[in-house]
Amino acid sequence: MVKPELSQKSNMHSVTIRDVARQAGVGLGTVSRVINNSPHVSETTRIRVLDTIRSLQYFPNPTARRLSLGKTLTVAVMAPFFTRPAFIERLRGIESSLVESEYDLILFNIETVKRRDECMRDLPRGDKVDGLIIISLSPSDEDIPILAEPTIPIVLVDASHPHLSFLSRVIVDDVEGGFKATQHLIDLGHRKIGYISDWLESPFNFISSRDRYQGYRQALAAAGLPFLQEYHRQGEHGRQQAQLLASEMLALPDPPTAIFAASDTQAMGTLTAAHLAGLKVPGDLSVIGYDDIEIAEYLGLTTIRQMLQESGRRGVELLLDILAGEQDQPVCEILPTELIVRQTTAAPATS
Amino acid sequence: MVKPELSQKSNMHSVTIRDVARQAGVGLGTVSRVINNSPHVSETTRIRVLDTIRSLQYFPNPTARRLSLGKTLTVAVMAPFFTRPAFIERLRGIESSLVESEYDLILFNIETVKRRDECMRDLPRGDKVDGLIIISLSPSDEDIPILAEPTIPIVLVDASHPHLSFLSRVIVDDVEGGFKATQHLIDLGHRKIGYISDWLESPFNFISSRDRYQGYRQALAAAGLPFLQEYHRQGEHGRQQAQLLASEMLALPDPPTAIFAASDTQAMGTLTAAHLAGLKVPGDLSVIGYDDIEIAEYLGLTTIRQMLQESGRRGVELLLDILAGEQDQPVCEILPTELIVRQTTAAPATS
DNA sequence: CTGTTAGCGCCTTCAT
DNA sequence: ATGAAGGCGCTAACAG
Numbered sequence: 218m219v220k221p222e223l224s225q226k227s228n229m230h231s232v233t234i235r236d237v238a239r240q241a242g243v244g245l246g247t248v249s250r251v252i253n254n255s256p257h258v259s260e261t262t263r264i265r266v267l268d269t270i271r272s273l274q275y276f277p278n279p280t281a282r283r284l285s286l287g288k289t290l291t292v293a294v295m296a297p298f299f300t301r302p303a304f305i306e307r308l309r310g311i312e313s314s315l316v317e318s319e320y321d322l323i324l325f326n327i328e329t330v331k332r333r334d335e336c337m338r339d340l341p342r343g344d345k346v347d348g349l350i351i352i353s354l355s356p357s358d359e360d361i362p363i364l365a366e367p368t369i370p371i372v373l374v375d376a377s378h379p380h381l382s383f384l385s386r387v388i389v390d391d392v393e394g395g396f397k398a399t400q401h402l403i404d405l406g407h408r409k410i411g412y413i414s415d416w417l418e419s420p421f422n423f424i425s426s427r428d429r430y431q432g433y434r435q436a437l438a439a440a441g442l443p444f445l446q447e448y449h450r451q452g453e454h455g456r457q458q459a460q461l462l463a464s465e466m467l468a469l470p471d472p473p474t475a476i477f478a479a480s481d482t483q484a485m486g487t488l489t490a491a492h493l494a495g496l497k498v499p500g501d502l503s504v505i506g507y508d509d510i511e512i513a514e515y516l517g518l519t520t521i522r523q524m525l526q527e528s529g530r531r532g533v534e535l536l537l538d539i540l541a542g543e544q545d546q547p548v549c550e551i552l553p554t555e556l557i558v559r560q561t562t563a564a565p566a567t568s
Numbered sequence: 569m570v571k572p573e574l575s576q577k578s579n580m581h582s583v584t585i586r587d588v589a590r591q592a593g594v595g596l597g598t599v600s601r602v603i604n605n606s607p608h609v610s611e612t613t614r615i616r617v618l619d620t621i622r623s624l625q626y627f628p629n630p631t632a633r634r635l636s637l638g639k640t641l642t643v644a645v646m647a648p649f650f651t652r653p654a655f656i657e658r659l660r661g662i663e664s665s666l667v668e669s670e671y672d673l674i675l676f677n678i679e680t681v682k683r684r685d686e687c688m689r690d691l692p693r694g695d696k697v698d699g700l701i702i703i704s705l706s707p708s709d710e711d712i713p714i715l716a717e718p719t720i721p722i723v724l725v726d727a728s729h730p731h732l733s734f735l736s737r738v739i740v741d742d743v744e745g746g747f748k749a750t751q752h753l754i755d756l757g758h759r760k761i762g763y764i765s766d767w768l769e770s771p772f773n774f775i776s777s778r779d780r781y782q783g784y785r786q787a788l789a790a791a792g793l794p795f796l797q798e799y800h801r802q803g804e805h806g807r808q809q810a811q812l813l814a815s816e817m818l819a820l821p822d823p824p825t826a827i828f829a830a831s832d833t834q835a836m837g838t839l840t841a842a843h844l845a846g847l848k849v850p851g852d853l854s855v856i857g858y859d860d861i862e863i864a865e866y867l868g869l870t871t872i873r874q875m876l877q878e879s880g881r882r883g884v885e886l887l888l889d890i891l892a893g894e895q896d897q898p899v900c901e902i903l904p905t906e907l908i909v910r911q912t913t914a915a916p917a918t919s
Numbered sequence: 920c921t922g923t924t925a926g927c928g929c930c931t932t933c934a935t
Numbered sequence: 936a937t938g939a940a941g942g943c944g945c946t947a948a949c950a951g
Contacts, residue, residue, distance in 0.1 A: 231695070233944055244922035249946055257920060278695050280634045281944030284927050289631060291674075299660045309650045312677045321696075323642075323674045326663045344582070344629050345672075456866065485866060512863060515807065515836060584928055595938035600930055610936060632928030635943050 241269040295325045296352035302510040310529025343368035348536045355422040370539040374532040387531045387550040394521045394554035395432020406564045407475040411448040414479035459486030467494045474565040475503035499563035517560035592620040646676045647703035653861040661880025694719035699887045706773040721890040725883040738882045738901040745872045745905035746783020757915045758826040762799040765830035810837030825916040826854035850914035868911035
C-alpha cells in the first residue's frame with residue numbers, strides 16, 4: 218500500500234516530515250513538536266519519533282522552516298572586506314561570535330558604490346536576512362530614510378551618522394585615537410608632524426580618516442603647533458599610494474620629522490618612502506600607524522591599537538540581543554584605543 | 569471593498585504576489601510569469617503588472633521562491649579562513665566571481681575538527697545550499713562516502729584526495745612548487761637546505777605542506793644532496809611557531825645555509841629567527857617562502873607564487889558551470905607556480 | 920497529549 | 936495569453 222512516491226520534484230528524493238509521521242504512525246504535528254522540542258509530547262512517542270527520524274535519516278528542510286517561521290535565520294554582513302586587513306579582522310570577530318548562534322552568515326563584499334547602494338536598499342527589507350551588520354560604511358544621506366524604518370535590526374560597526382542615533386552601533390573613538398597618536402609624537406619632541414590619510418571625503422563615507430584627522434588637528438592646536446596644509450596629504454587607500462604621498466611630503470623643502478599614517482597599511486608605505494629617501498626610522502623620521510593589524514608587531518611599528526575583532530564580536534552580540542527581543546533601546550558602545558610604542562618612533566634628531 | 573488585510577503574520581505587512589495580482593486585476597500566475605520573464609504574457613498586461621509592482625514596492629520573497637523552486641540560490645564556502653592570509657586571498661577570488669551570479673555566499677569558517685566534520689556531513693545534503701566549495705580541507709576517509717554521493721555539486725580548491733577524483737577541483741602543483749623553491753637554492757650553490765613546515769600529518773589534512781615536502785625531497789635527491797632529518801622541522805602553522813623551529817635549526821652545530829619555509833608566514837618567522845641569531849639575510853642565510861601573499865613583496869621575500877585569487881575564481885566558475893548543467897564530467901585544473909626572486913636569497917657565503 | 924487543518928509566498932501545470 | 940488550483944516542507948492554531 219505504500220506508494221513509493223517520496224519525491225515529486227525532478228531532482229531527488231528527500232525524506233520529509235510526512236514520511237517520518239507515516240513511518241512512526243503519528244501526525245505531522247507531533248513530529249514537528251518533537252523537532253522543536255515542544256514539551257507537549259509524551260516521552261514514549263518522542264522516543265519513537267526520534268528513532269524513526271534517525272533511521273530515516275530525516276533532516277528538516279531549512280527553507281521550508283524559514284518560510285513557515287517567517288524568519289531567514291541568516292545575518293548579513295556588509296563591508297569592503299578585502300580592501301583592508303582591519304575589515305577582515307572585524308569579520309573574524311563577527312564570525313567567531315555568530316558560529317555559536319543559529320544564524321548563518323552571508324557575506325556582502327562592497328567594492329563599488331553601486332553595490333553599496335543596492336545592498337543598502339535591499340538588505341534592510343528583511344526578506345533575505347533577519348539582521349544586518351554594516352562595517353565601516355557610513356550610510357549616505359539618501360540611505361537614511363530606508364534605514365530609519367528598518368524591517369530588521371541593523372547594527373553599525375565602526376560606522377556612524379548624525380541621523381542614525383536610533384541604530385545600535387559599536388564605534389571607536391578615532392578622534393581620541395588620532396589625538397593620542399599625534400600627542401605621542403609631540404611628547405617625543407616633534408614639532409613638524411605630517412598626516413597621511415585616505416581621501417577625507419570619499420563616496421564610501423569612511424569616517425575614520427576624518428575623525429583621526431580631527432584628533433590630529435586638535436593635538437596640534439592643543440600643543441600650540443600650527444597646522445600646515447602641506448603636511449597633510451590624502452589619496453586612495455593603499456600602501457603604494459601612501460608611499461607616494463609620503464615621498465612627496467618628504468621632498469618638501471622643510472619636511473616633517475614625524476608622520477602619522479591613518480592606518481598601518483599606509484604606515485608601511487610611509488616606511489618604504491623613508492627608506493627610499495635615505496632616511497632612518499626612527500632616527501631621521503618617526504612613523505606611527507593606526508589599527509595594530511597583525512603585521513604591525515612584526516614590523517615593529519608604533520601604532521594605535523583598536524579592538525578590531527572585539528568590535529565584530531560586540532556587534533554580533535548587540536544584534537543577537539535585539540533579535541532575541543532582549544534589547545529594545547539602541548545601544549552605542551565605544552571601544553577604547555591604545556598607544557602601542559614600538560620601534561618606529563623616537564625623539565627627533567637634534568637639528 | 570478593499571479589505572486592508574495585507575498581512576497575516578504578527579510582524580508586519582509585506583506586499584505579496586497576491587496583492588499585486590489583485591491590484592493589477594490579473595491572476596497570480598500572470599504576475600509570477602512577469603517576474604520570471606516568461607514570454608507568455610501580452611505586452612500590455614506585462615506593463616500593467618510591472619507598473620503596479622513598482623507602485624506597490626513589491627519584491628518577491630526569496631524564501632518562498634526557494635521553497636517553490638527547490639533551490640536555495642546559495643553557495644557555501646568552507647575553509648579555515650582566518651588561519652592564513654592565503655585563504656583570505658582565495659575567498660576574495662571566490663567572492664569576486666560569485667558576485668556576478670544570482671547566488672549568495674554563505675561562509676563556513678572551520679577552526680575545529682568538530683566543525684569540519686559537521687560541515688562535511690551536513691552541507692553536502694543540499695538542503696541549505698546548492699553548491700559547495702571546499703578550500704584546502706582535504707576530506708578525511710570517513711567523509712568519502714558522503715561526498716561520493718553528493719546531492720549537490722562540490723568543488724575542491726587546493727584540496728584533493730585519492731578517492732575523490734570524481735569531484736571537480738582546482739589545485740596547484742605543490743610538489744613542483746616545492747621542487748622549484750629548493751632547486752632555486754641549489755642553483756645558488758646551497759647544499760645545506762632546511763625545510764620548515766606545518767605538521768605533515770594534521771587532523772585537517774592540509775596536503776600542501778606534504779606536497780611541498782615531497783618536492784623538497786625530490787630536488788635534494790635530484791641534486792645528489794642528502795636529506796637530513798634535522799634539517800626538517802615541523803610544527804603548528806604560524807609566524808611565532810616557525811620562528812622557534814627556525815631558531816632551533818639555526819642553533820644546530822652545522823646549521824643550514826638556506827631555509828625553505830612552507831609558507832610566507834613561516835618565512836617571516838624564519839627571518840626573525842635569523843635576525844635574532846645575528847645572521848644577515850641573504851648574506852649568512854637565504855630564505856624562501858611560498859604563496860607570495862601581499863606582504864611578501866613589501867618584505868622583499870623570495871617566494872613561490874601561486875595564483876591564490878585565481879584559484880577561487882576558477883573554483884566558482886567550475887561550480888557555476890555544473891549548477892547550470894553545462895558540465896557533467898569532473899574537471900581537474902592545475903594552476904602553475906612561479907618562482908619570484910627578491911632579496912632574501914643569494915649564494916651562500918664562501919666557507 | 921495528539922491528529923488535523925490552514926497557511927507561509929511563490930511557481931507551475933492544467934484547463935480555458 | 937491567462938486564471939485557478941495544487942504543491943514545495945514545515946509550523947502553529949484548533950479541536951479533540
